[in-house]
Amino acid sequence: MGKSILDGRQALRKEIDKIAEVAGYLWQNGWAERNGGNITVNITEFVDDAIKALPAISEVKPIGETLPHLQGQYFFCKGTGKRMRDLARWPMDNGSVIRILDDCASYVIIADHAVQPTSELPSHLAVHDRQIELGSGYKATVHTHPIELVAMSHNNHFLGKDVLTKILWSMIPETKAFCPLGLGVVPYQLPGSVKLAHDTLSELEDYDVVLWEKHGVFAKGTDVMDAFDQIDVLSKSAKIYLDCKAMGYEPTGMSDEQMAEMSRAFNLPR
Numbered sequence: 263m264g265k266s267i268l269d270g271r272q273a274l275r276k277e278i279d280k281i282a283e284v285a286g287y288l289w290q291n292g293w294a295e296r297n298g299g300n301i302t303v304n305i306t307e308f309v310d311d312a313i314k315a316l317p318a319i320s321e322v323k324p325i326g327e328t329l330p331h332l333q334g335q336y337f338f339c340k341g342t343g344k345r346m347r348d349l350a351r352w353p354m355d356n357g358s359v360i361r362i363l364d365d366c367a368s369y370v371i372i373a374d375h376a377v378q379p380t381s382e383l384p385s386h387l388a389v390h391d392r393q394i395e396l397g398s399g400y401k402a403t404v405h406t407h408p409i410e411l412v413a414m415s416h417n418n419h420f421l422g423k424d425v426l427t428k429i430l431w432s433m434i435p436e437t438k439a440f441c442p443l444g445l446g447v448v449p450y451q452l453p454g455s456v457k458l459a460h461d462t463l464s465e466l467e468d469y470d471v472v473l474w475e476k477h478g479v480f481a482k483g484t485d486v487m488d489a490f491d492q493i494d495v496l497s498k499s500a501k502i503y504l505d506c507k508a509m510g511y512e513p514t515g516m517s518d519e520q521m522a523e524m525s526r527a528f529n530l531p532r
């Protein structure tokens with residue numbers, strides 16, 4: 263084994279371990295077939311002077327847009343074409359650490375290997391740029407393909423504003439508590455397109471998790487575990503809904519009063 267940027271850096275290693283742990287969950291849940299899904303985490307808080315002094319191990323690469331709040335920020339990014347199941351075991355061979363350059367429009371890879379980041383990097387970085395601008399403290403973005411939530415997106419009835427939010431919140435009290443902003447919806451767009459990135463950025467103004475019609479979800483979180491947990495509780499509710507339907511009935515769902523009681527008891531934003 264060669265040297266790693268993680269050697270002797272316990273806090274950074276712990277953060278990368280969390281990313282690997284979540285990548286394993288995505289695979290185990292059946293949400294990450296082949297190279298599906300992406301994780302991008304802002305790790306700037308773990309970057310010391312020695313990391314800042316590390317030379318580039320790639321040529322300078324354009325992001326494709328200018329993101330003014332990302333100057334000098336560092337990210338761990340899943341590699342293009344890499345599999346979540348491999349990232350789970352060998353994060354530094356299936357992802358890389360990048361440094362955003364002073365022009366805020368380009369980056370270099372600095373560690374451990376010159377693994378080219380995901381083709382979805384511009385849309386992930388645009389969300390990170392917005393989080394810094396807002397001072398939200400959000401550090402992680404996750405895209406994955408949760409089976410039940412994608413299945414529910416194949417019915418127009420569910421795609422109206424907050425229709426799914428209300429159904430999913432009403433399946434089990436914890437979903438409202440642990441995904442308190444609900445689930446946004448982005449109508450179908452070509453994967454990797456500028457329109458999809460733009461619509462996602464816009465919907466994330468009001469939600470932490472957004473459903474991409476007939477594709478998957480995109481979540482932001484304070485860290486990668488927080489982003490995963492919100493997808494996980496929504497997915498749990500979707501499974502309960504589908505189990506009720508499979509048993510042949512429409513689930514009753516918690517009443518409006520029961521949900522309002524949750525909001526009061528746990529001081530929820532909605």
Ligand SMILES: [Zn+2]
Pocket residue numbers: 298299405406407453477478
């Ligand atoms: Zn996808």
